[in-house]
Amino acid sequence: MWRLRKVVSGSHFSFSSALRIRSSFYQSRTFSYIAEGQRVDTSTTSKPSFIHPSAIVHPNAVIGEGVSIGPFCSVGSSAKLGSGCQLYPGSHVFGSTELGDNCTLMTGAVVGDEYPGCTVIGSNNIIGYHAVIGVKCQDLKYKPEDECFLEVGHNNDIREHTSIHRSSKLTDRTVIGDGNFIMGSCHIAHDCKIGNCNIFANNTLLAGHVEVEDYVHTAGATVVHQFCHLGSFSFLGGGSVVSQDVPKYMMVAGERAELRGLNLVGLTRRGFSVVEIGGLRTAYRKIFMCFDANAGSFEERLAEVEQHEELVNVPAVRDMLQSIRSSFMQDRRGICKFRHWNFS
Structure with missing residues (x-):
């Protein structure tokens, strides 16, 4: 159940006003919420939220139960944080962004931006140190007035310095499925469609409109050309430059990637008979x-x-x-x- 934390009263909101609330607001651990037009006193709730006095949380932000917002974080006016979310020091949620329950933003992580559109992230996701998720795309055809979208599923581990961009147009969206392990410094560009349970090793770079099915494994420093498709259970060798599709179950490698047989190790591990x-x-x-x-x-x-x-x-x-x-x-x-x- 979404609940709206009133961080400050009145029409003005600033960093200084956030600092002044400590004695009267946090020490008592009594918070006011708005839910379906009614005010609720959370002093009787079992999972009170905590917001550090140095954090800047807009009064219109929607905050769930048991949320922890650390020092020097910021949460924008259109943001929604599900129950149990944790924002480590210096992490930020901007624009129309929704985090599901039990999401964790590590130090320096940035999710969402103020451009039209929205970023929706499911439950139990970890956003790594200084990762940038749901910002506008790097595409010259993008127009700032166009809405753009990113949807992320559940149980994803997105590691440090990774960047995932929103779509480039109103009629499309960038989509990340469930249970993916996206290692450090990866890049997923606009309009990509990523399935479930994939492993992207460090510095995997996916250009725009790439489609990745399920259980795909890339080794480090893999580069994938725009509009390519990577089939389920495929493996991409380290340093590969993939400029054409990789069919299901196959393995590719090379500076200009060539088929190198079936991904027999992966198939065996996944229980193929x-x-x-x-x-x-x-x-x-x-x-x-x-x-x-x-x-x-x-x-x-x-x-x-x-x-x-x-x-x-x-x-x-x-x-x-x-x-x-x-x-x-x-x-x-x-x-x-x-x-x-x-x-x-």
């Missing part, structure tokens, strides 16, 4: 590693596997084939190059 992995390996070899010089073109080999009765009965193989096909649809970038074998 021996039958599924065997089917994927057979299908991959038939499509990408055919040593027969008379085997036909890539399209012919792909069509042959699609008609292979035994292989297409394996759901994982069907998913991989569909992922490859989708990469060649209109407005898609095709798949990363694969090594051409020497038949001599």
Whole structure:
């Protein structure tokens, strides 16, 4: 239940007024809230909130129960903080921003900005030291009067110095799913769509409009070109520059990333069966590693596997084939190059 903390009375709000409230407001631990038009005395609540006297919290901000706001933090007029949120010293919530329950902002973290649009963050998220989440995008087509949006799910660990930007236009939004581990100094640009349970190692950089499915793992210093798609359970090697799609279950590496086989380690860890992995390996070899010089073109080999009765009965193989096909649809970038074998 959202409750509105009245930090100061009157129409004026300033840093000096926030400092003056200590004796009359905090020492008594009696706070006034507004909920559905009624005033509630929180001296009887089991989880009182704490706001440090040096923090600047706008009187119109909505603060849940058990919130802790540390020294030198700021919370804007349109912000909503769910119950149990913790703002460490020097963290800030700006603009139309909503934090779900039990979110933590480490020192120096900045969430939201004052531009039109909003940032909505789910529950149980950790925003790391000096991370910048939900600010305006770095896109020349963006117009300051346009609304822009960021939606973040639940249980994400977003580490230090990471930047995640809002969308570039009203008709789109940047979306982060649930349970992602986004390590230090990563960048997720405007209009990206990130699924669930992904791991982005340090300095992973995603350009605008990139789509990442589920359980994708990038190694350090990976760069992904605009509009690329990364399929579920794929792995991107360290230092890779990915300029085309990575189909499901595959592994790529290289300064201009090439397919390097299946992500067998990842598939095993995620509980894929021996039958599924065997089917994927057979299908991959038939499509990408055919040593027969008379085997036909890539399209012919792909069509042959699609008609292979035994292989297409394996759901994982069907998913991989569909992922490859989708990469060649209109407005898609095709798949990363694969090594051409020497038949001599």
